Each structure stands twice: as structure tokens, then as C-alpha cells.
Amino acid sequence: MSGIVLSASVRQNLLSLQSTADLLATTQNRLSTGKSVNSALDNPTNFFTAQSLDNRASDINNLLDGIANGVQVLQAANTGLTSLQKLIDSAKSIANQALQTTVGYSTKSNVSTTIAGATAADLRGTTSFASATASSNVLYNGTAGGTTAANGTTTLGATIGAFTGTAATTGAGGTTLLGGTITLIATNGTSASGLAGVAQPADGDTLTVNGKTITFRAGLAPATTALPAGSGLSANGHLVTDGSGNTTVYLGSTGTASTLATADDLLTAIDLASGVDTASITAGAATITNSVNQTPSSIAGTGKVTLQSSTGADLSVTGKADLLNALGLTTSSGAGNATINVARTTSAASLGATITDGSTLNVDGHVITFKNAPTPGSTGAPAVPSGYGSSGAVVTDGNGNSTVYLQSGTVNDVLKAIDLATGVQTATINANGTATLATATGQSNSTINTSGQLKISTGINADLSITGTGNALNVFGLAGNTGTATAFAASRTSGVGGIAGKTLTFSSFNGGTAVNVTFGDGTNGTVKTLDQLNTKLQANNLAATIDANGLLTITASNDYASSTLGSIAAGGVIGGTLTSALTFSTASNPVQDGVAQTARANLVSQYNNILNQIDTTSQDSSFNGVNLLNGDQLKLVFDETGKSSLNITGVTYNSKGLGLASLTVGVDFIDNAAANRVLTNLNAASSTLRSEASSLGSNLSVVQIRQDFNKNLINVLQTGSSNLTLADTNVEAANSQALSTRQSIAVSALSLANTSQQSVLQLLR
Template identity: 80%
Template sequence: MTGIVLSASVRQNLLSLQSTADLLATTQNRLSTGKSVNSALDNPTNFFTAQSLDNRASDINNLLDGIANGVQVLQAANTGITSLQKLIDSAKSIANQALQTTVGYSTKSNVSATVSGATAADLRGTTSYASTVATSNVLYDGTAGGTHAATSAITLGATQGVTTGATATAGDGSTALSAGITLIANGAATATGLIGNAQPADGDTVTVNGHTITFRAGAAPASTAVASGSGVSGNIVTDGSGNSTVFLGTTAAPAATVGDLATAIDLASGVKVAVNSAGAATISTSAGETASDIGVTTASKVTLRSSTGADLNVTGKADLLKALGLTSSVGGGNATVTVARSTSAASLGQLIQDGSTLNVNGHVISFKNAPVPGSAGAPAIPTGSGKSGNVITDGAGNSTVYLQAGTVADVLNAIDLATGVQSATIAANGTATLAAASGQTASSVNASGQLKISTGVNADLSITGTGNALNALGLAGNTGTASAFTAARTSGIGGISGKTLTFTSFNGGSAVNVTFGDGTNGTVKTLDQLNSQLQANNLSATIDANGRLTISTTNDYASSTIGSAAAGGVIGGTLTTALTFSTASSPVADTVAQTSRANLVSQYNNILNQIDTTSQDSSFNGVNLLNGDQLKLVFDETGKSSLNITGVTYNSKGLGLAALTGGVDFIDNSATNKVLSGLNSASSTLRSEASSLGSNLSVVQVRQDFNKSLINVLQTGSSNLTLADTNVEAANSQALSTRQSIAVSALSLANQSQQSVLQLLR
């Protein structure tokens, strides 16, 4: 090939084509890579500078994943704090529910003393009281003419009413009626029971003065089979209160007699009385009463008698009462027989009705048609009560006056017991000894027949009533229609003005030093003013209508005892020398309320368990900022820019919350408020940490955005140093292609010229 000789033009064209090809390859490489600098040969400075920028951008980009993970760790912690805050709010709701539930004690610790004449408007008792006498209308006895004044010995009962029926015979029409005649016939032709249509049937009833007599078929039960509290006597089972069941026997073997029915009527009317013991009834005629009879007073006739304490009213089947000769009515419907008492010089002219009551200053006096308990044949005196005359009293101002033998004097004694003019001392045997209170005069009846009622000093006199008691005792006003009898006590000067009352600090409250006065210059006059002083020491005061001042703990400290070593609140001052305060009582727990509060303790502890598990679960990728872990984030490729986030331990213990104990926590409002205080502190702690996490999260997100922007800046700078201008390179490519085409054409022309010379040589 070395023997080939090229002309200068061909060689020049070949060199031009080679140069163009090289330039074209370089241009095409730039277009394909988009860079004008693809190696250090292109531009060493730009190439290595761009490579440094790209390397830094790559290093920073590698840090973004760690930063993104850090953001998620912070988000997980923030989510955990949000959930913990909700759980804290739920615990607060439980504690507030404990505050709103019933106080855990039915009775709070208290001390009390009576300030004579004190009221809520004036605690000083500036008015002391003396008893006055209130006068009733004139009472008359039953002497004919109705103008004879009654005395204290006049009885409340009256002469028994008597009615005797027509002559009656047994069911055979020829046998005279007697107490032994059975109520049902035995079915034989010579039957001596009541006539067929008069015979009681199983379930029939007779009503006597509001009490019920029930007829039952069959034999009376044994004493061991009667209901508790009832007793059996012959063919009669009685409850001891006037209600009876008469057992008829059977048609073949009749049992109950007309005499049994008369006895049952007398039990209901109060003429007779039954004392029940171990299922047996002992029936006897009440003292001073005469029993009803059949054929004794008048042969073949039924004689019914009321008691002295109430008129008699008998309602039963007409045929039965007609068979007894007591009515002319016939048929299966009811008929009524009444027997009225007769008043006399020994009784009130207007008789008090059985069941009437008087309400005297809030105490109840009941009037009852029965022999007084403890008398011959009567029931025993109720346990805890005492008997004085014909009055049974509970010793606290409530009494029952028994009408059969009671007197006006008994009524006055009962009124005095209610007003406090007299007091009753009850002995173990049930005897009540009455005595007038110091400086008091017992009520009485004056010569004109008026009741002279002492008001006493405890309260103004107020008497209301039911039935006809007010009217019968002349207490219904001049028209006899008044619904109340009232009288005021006399008043005088007295009180506790100038006396002081002190309490040491009670459960951390402010010690109290109260001086009673007219309400000025720091003195206390009203109940509201006293409570304003006591409130700061966790105490409160009340006063009742009798001037009894009671100072007790507030609901917040219902479990504490006033004056105890643990709580404080020792009472003192000159007032305690003028008044005798009771010993501080211990609080009495309300079982139902404490059970409810114990249930709330259980709910609260469940919330704490959820707080513990929530704090443990607030992790991301193994890092938990709420469980004491730490997070370190690196922001630049040198490691000099970083952020260290120290975690916290926010389980229940870390938040300062401890599990509660039933019977210790939530037992009163104070214990509950302590729990609420801890919850509020925990809530503040969570909010503070949430703020801190939010600040850190903001920093991390700013650096994350900064790094992304910086990577873009570095990559843009690198690109600026190495990227090709595609427009220029495209133009160069086009120019070089044209140049190459021209060079090829020139080479072709040069070759043709050389060929022509060679042809001449041939």
C-alpha cells in the first residue's frame, strides 16, 4: 500500500473528511449524553467540579431517608401523646363523675348545740322564750242541756250503745236462738243452724268499724299453723287488731256458732280484746266494757253493744243480719246496723272519733278505740314506749290516747309531751313517769271548761288534726271550722352576743375565730355569715327550727372526723363555756354510694393500664420517644449539623399517676380532687411535651425541605458546568453533516480528475 501515491487535493479532502467525522462524532456524543463535558479530557476543571457537586448531592440525598424516618418517629410520639391526652380526659371524666355522685357518707362528722331562740337570720338567740297559755273554746260534758263545763276528769269515751234485735229462731223455725246455734245447718231434718238463705258461705265477710270478719269453710287450724302474729281461739283466728276469720266447719259437722260471730264483732268493735302468743289467742272483755250476747239479756234475741270508745257499725249480708233479728232487710246484698253511744255527765258532750289525730309541733297524737296496753287482758306495752294513765308515749313527743277509758287530762298530758312542757321517763317495766320541765306549768282545764294549753319554750304552738279531734277539743276556732290552733310564746332578751367560737385548722383549712354580734365590725350574726367564715376551714353550719346549731364537715372532707388528730378542727372559745356542744360524731359510710365510688376506682385503674400500653406502643422503626428512647438526626454530609431528641417515659408512673385503692380513694370530694389535681398536672405535662415535639418536628421538616432544595441546587450547578446546549450542538451537527457532504463531493471530483490523467497515459 505504500506504493500508492495520492494527490494533494485527494489527501486534503481525506484529511478534511477525517476532521469532520471527528467533530461530528463529538457533537453526536454531546447530543446523546446531553453533556458538553463527558470526561476530564473535555474540560478538566468543569468535569471535576461537577463531579464534586454531584457527590455532595448524593451524600445529602442519602441522609434524607434517615430524616424521613425521624419525622415518622416524631409523628408516632405525637400520635401517642394525643391518645394519652384522650385517656387522661377519660380519667378526668371518671373523677368528675365521682364528684357528682352521691356523697359517700350518709352522716358527716358534726358537733351541735342548741342556742335558745336562734334562727338563721339571728344566730345570737337574741330572743329567749317563755311559755304562754293558749285557751280553747269551752268544752261541755254530756249533761242534758249541753251547757255544763267539762273537767279534766271527763272521759273521752261514753256509755256503751245497745241494740237488741227481734226474736229469732234457728233454721228449724222452732228452736229459740242462742249463742250455741251454729251458723250453718247440718242438713238433717232437725237442723238447728241458721235458715238456709242466711247461712254464711266460704269467703263471705262482715265489716265492723272498718275491720273485717271473714267466714271460711272447714275447721279452724291448730295454733302451730296460724299466720305469724295471729292466734286461734275455738273457731276464731284473729290478728289481734280487730280482724278475724270465723271457721264454719262443714255441713256434716258445723262448727262456728252465733256466739262466735258475736265474739268476732266485739273484737272488731273493741269490746273484747285478743292477746296472741305462740299461735293461741286469749280473748277477754275489755275493762269497763260489756260484751254483746245472744239470749242472755233477752231470750231468743241478739244484743249488740258498742264499745265506750266508738260507735258500732256492722255491715253484712242482709239475710244473715235478718236471721239474727237485727234488720228487716232481706236478700244477698248488704245491710248495715249502727249502735250509737250515749253521752253523760261523765263524758264529753262531743266525742272524739276513733282514728282521729292531732299534730302538735310536728309530733303526732293518735286516738284509738281500744283498752290501753298494759291493762288487764290488754296487749303488752310496745318495746321502747311507756304508759301513763291512758297514754302510751314513745318518749320523743309522739303518743297514743286510748279512748275507752281516756280522759281530757290524758289528752293534755299528750299535748305537753309534744310541746316539751312535760317529759317522760320510761322505766324498764314500761311505766312512763311524767314531769314538768324546769320553769314550765302543765296544761289544765279551767273552771269554765276551757283547755289552758302551755306553749312551752321550744317552739310556737301549732296544732292541726285529722278526723274531729280539733273540733271535739274546742281547738277549731269560734266557728268550729278552723284547720289549726296556734299560739306564740312570749319573748325576752338573751343570746350569745359577744361569745367567740374557734376551730383549729381542719384538713389544711384556715383556722376559724368567730365572734357573734350584730354583724358589723367583723362579728357574725346570720347563718350565711357564719358559713362564710367556716367555708375556708372546710366546715359548714345549719340550724333547725328549735335553734339547734349543727356544724359539720363539707362534702369535700366527708370522711374526716372533726377534732381528730389526723384532720384537726378542735373546737374551743368562750361559746363552748356558754353552750354544751356534742362530742364530734364519726362519719357514717353510705354503703351504696361507696360501692358506686369503688366501681369508679376500678374504671380509673383500667384507664391507667391503657396509658401504660399506649405509651409502650408509640414507637416507629424500634424508636419510642415516649418510652425513654433517644433520636439523633444528621442533616449534612459532614455530620456536623445534627439534632438530638431525648425521649421521655410517659407511662402512668412517668406522668405522676398511681393506681387507686377502693375504700381509700374517691371516698369523698377531697380525695377525688387530689386525683383530679394529678390528672391536670399530667395533662399539662403532655401538652408541654407535645409542644416540644412539635417544635422539633418543625425543625426536622425545615431541614428536610432545605436538604431537598440544596440537592437541587448542587445538581443544577453540576449540570450548568457539564450540560450541552442542544440547540448549538444540533446546529453543529447539521453544519458538519453539510461539510462532510461537500468534502465527499470534493473528494469525488479530485478522484475524477486523477482518473482522467490516467486515461491519457493509456
């Protein structure tokens, strides 16, 4: 072939045709493979870079199968957890059914004792009390210095106070007329003059004496038949009194001296109000008598008025100043009021502190009233009211309420009245108005000791409680150390029979809180009612009941119906001061209920079947040989280098792994505590499953995220590889068309060149 010589045109056309054929072959190869780089010769850099990307994409793609399997392993484990949770719920239902089943014992362990008189509202029962003694502050008599102790005979009333005025401005002696301006002849033959006009009391004027009212009226007193009920007319016909110290003075007529009221009438009205005089009223007539040991007010021959207090109260007189001035009792004048006070004085025979008229002591709900008057039934005093009786200076209603009369009363009388109120003494009312006092059996009367302290017996009926009005609490040393206390109290001594103040204890019973109960009035942590006792016992797994006979029974709760009170295993040993006052029965043993125990035994069997299902479900929760609920481990690799991976450690969630054990008939579910223990374990297992489900869910989320990531990364790698090697089909198609045209032209050109040579050959022929 080398010997063949081609013309330049043929050779040129042949070379062009060969070049076109090569280009066309390359274009057709690109079109057929879709790649512009098919070998390292095409583009070494792009070829090897694309190959590296394709290899990585292929490696990652190979990992996707393992990741997908891992997802299924996690899904299988999650399905197993869901089923296990349902089985746990079924087991809970069985345990709750045991709680709702009749308690497995017909009789629970208990101890009992009888408290006489005890009820659910008050467990303390009927208590026999002993009287206690309460001490007052020291009482002193009126001896100078104020340090001499009083005694039982020290009087409540003080020395009479007296006040003597100046000479009267008009007239002399008690015959001075209160009204009128003419000179009359008095019954004793002396002249009688009226007070000055401005001093004369007008109709309706009043005087107030120790809270009592003296009213002046013009004219003559009405007839006895026209008097208000309960009031009486004095013998001289000038005074109408209600017997309680309130008096109306009728000024009379100017006709005769005997019809005119005098200064003596006024002083009598004042003495009636102050208690110096008393009035006995019968059929409208008032008999006025001077009280025992009292001194009446008077007017001396010089015209000087002397006002006298009673021994039982200081005297206070308030009225028109001109009237009191005319009587020489004040220097004030005018139509306004003036006040004269006449104070008593204390002495060695009387208390150093005077008691206010009307003061009271309330002793255990009974009232002792102190009254400024002579004792009813005494000489010159009104009779004792019907239904009452007097003893000394005390008048009592026989029910503990008394009045102590200050004019003759003593400390002993006060103690007597207190004892009547507390029940230490009793009073029998006699038909003659006297009272016979007797000391209650086993009681001691209240006394005053040599130091001057009242020793008050509380009695057995109630704890001592004394309140007062006026100054009674202070006078009798019952207002505390500071003298400001508003009450005096003392407790009786609790005797055998009741449980007030007694303590009941139980040591811890089945892990409960030890009980320490003190019985009392329900305040300050003490227990009074059955509800309060049960509140204390509940924390120690105990409960109490009481029947109509006072039988208090303390029983193990339903939770621990199988336990024996006081046993070594359960605890609950009884003790305290209550056990020394009352005898408790020996703790009884619980008695099983056969029917209930059979029902509970069936529940045990059902529960154990659930545990078997838990074991098999745990074993069956596998995928492709991997079981995360049976202790297997799962390792997932996420990249081609093996550096990115996830290790998931499996758990063993059979019944034992969940902390659940098979139950034993006759041991488990026999009482509520046993059922509650099973429920506690089931709740813990349920929490464990929920925690593991959360962990699996988190891991599954991670795996799925990495699975999606790898898929997207493979796409990125493959796209990058294609970008380096893929051909542009539009360009290559255009190239193919152009090269085909070029090849056709080259063939034509070669043909033309050959035609030229053939023409020369024709010449040679």
C-alpha cells in the same frame, strides 16, 4: 502503509475527512449524552466543579430519607399525645362522676350544741343580761365658782328672775285700762284711766311670751257655751285661755269699767304663758291659780310693772313697742315689736346650768320631756291626765315615756324618769292619778355620786342609748368630754345563755384556714347569722346548720366526709370561750354509705382501666423502632457534614410518667376531697401533655422546614452542575448537520482526487 505515497490533494482531502469525522463523533457524543463536558478532557474545571456539586446533592438526597422518617416519628408521637389527652379527659370524666355521686357517707363527722333561742337570722340566742353602770360628766350646782358637785335634791328650776319697769305713763296700779280714753271709776273706788291712744292694743294685736301667744280682741268675750272646745273664760270675763298658756284678752266695752280689760289682766295672761299661773278648765270656765312656789307679775301702787319668770324657764316677752313702753317695760316706741327678757339665776340649790323648756331625752326609744309647769296633781295645778300617773315631779304613761316638770323637779326625778325608760324601774298607774314605782328584780336604781356624776343603770332590756333635743344632753353631762357628742351609749353586761361576745375556734381542718369566730351584731367582723358563720367556716372545710330548737351543728364538708373532726390526721380541734359557755358534743365518726361507696368503687375500677390504656398507648406510639413517648431519642442530620442536626429527647408518658397512680378501693374516691385530689393530678397531666404537644409541634415544624430546605438545595446544586456540563442541543444539532455536509463534501473531494489519479493510470495502460 508508510511506503504508500499519497498525492497532496488526496492527503489533504483525507485529513479533512478525518477531522470532520472526529468533530462529528464529538457532536454525536454530546447529543447522545446531553452534556457538553463528559470528561475532564472536555473541561477540567467545569467537570470537577459539577462533579463536586453532584456529589453534595447526592449526599443531601441520602439524608432526606432519614428526615422523612424523623417526620413520621414525630407524627406518631403527636398521634400518641392526642390519644393520651383523650384518655386523660375520660379519666377526668370519671373523677367528676365521683363528685356528682352521692357522698360516700350517710353521716359526716360533726359536733353540736344547743343555743337557747338561736335562729338562722340571729345565732346569739336568748341572752340573760346584767345591768351595767354608765357614768356621765360631773354635774355642778349654781354655787359661785362652778366647782361644787350637784346631788340628787338639786333642783332643775332656778331662782325666779324679776324685771321692774319705770312708772306707767298713764294711770296707776293694775287698774290701768288697756283700752278707752275716758276716766272711769274702778270697782275699788279709784279712778281708772286708759293707756295713751298709741299704746292701746288694737283688735288682732299679739304678744309672744315664751313661745305662747296672747291675742287682743275688741269687745266682750263670748259666752262660755260659744267658746272653742278645751278653752275657758276667766272669772272676770276678760280672758279666754286654752289651758296651755295661749290666751285671748278681750278689751271690753266703754260702757262700764267692769267690762274693760286692765293691765292686771294682761299680766295674768303673761303669767299663764310663762307657767307662773295655771288654768284649770271645767265646762268652759277657767280657774286661774298661781303655781306653787311661783311669784306672779304685778304693778305697784307707783305704776311700776314687775315681770316675774317662773323657776322653770327664763321669761321672754315680745310685742308692740308702744304698748310695752306705756307699761314702762321698754324705752323703745313705735308700732314695731320690742322684746323684754327676764333671766333666772342659779344657786346652790339648783343646777349650775338651766335646762331649756321643751328639751327632751330619748332613752332606749322612750321620750322624757322637760316642761316648764307645775306638776299636774299638785296644789293649784291641773289634774293628772287620764292614763298617766305622777311620782314626785315626774308624770309617766307607765310605758317608759315621762314628763319631768321643771318648776319642782330635781336630779333624782330625772334619774327616776331614765330608769322608767330603761326598765330598771316600773310604774303602776293608780286610779287617783299617782304612779307607784318599783325597782325591777335584780336591778339597781340610777344615782348621782358625791362627785356629781350620774351613775345610770343600763337595765337588762337593751343596751343604753340616749339622744336628746334642746340642751338636755349637755345639762346632764351626757354629751361627752367635748360637750359636742350627739348621743350617749353604754352596753349591758352579757350573762350566761347567749353567745354575744363569745369566740369559737377550730384549728386547721384538712389543710383549711383555721377559724376564729366572734359572735356579735354582724358588724366589725363579728358573726350574727348562719350565713355569716358558714362564710367563716367554708375556708376550713366545715359547714354549719341550725334547727328550730336552736341545735347548732358543725359538720365536715362533703370534700372531707371521710375525716373525723379533731382527729390527729385531719385536725379541726374545737376551742374558744364559746366552749366554756356551751357544751359541745364529742365529734362523731363518719358513717359510710354502702350503696354510694359501691358506686365509687366501680368508678375506681374504671379509672384504673383508663390508666392501663394510657400505658399501652404510650408504648405503641412508635415509628420505625423510635418511640418519643417511651423515653427514646431522635437525632436528625440535615447536612452532609453532620454539623447541622436536631436532637429530640423523648419523654416517658405512661401513667407513672404523667404523675398518675392506680387508685385503691376504699381509699380513693371515698369522698369529694379524694376525687378532687385525683382531678388535680389529671389536670397537671393534661397540662404536661399540652406542653409536650407544643414542643413536638415546634420540632416537627423545624424538621419539615429543613426537609423542604434540603429538597430545594438539591435542586439548586443539580441545576448548578447542569449549567456547567449540559450541552446546548440546538448548537450541537446544527453542528451535526454542518459536519454531515462537510463530510459529504470531503468524500466527494476525495473521490475527485482519486478520479484524477485513475486518469493517469489509464494513460499507463
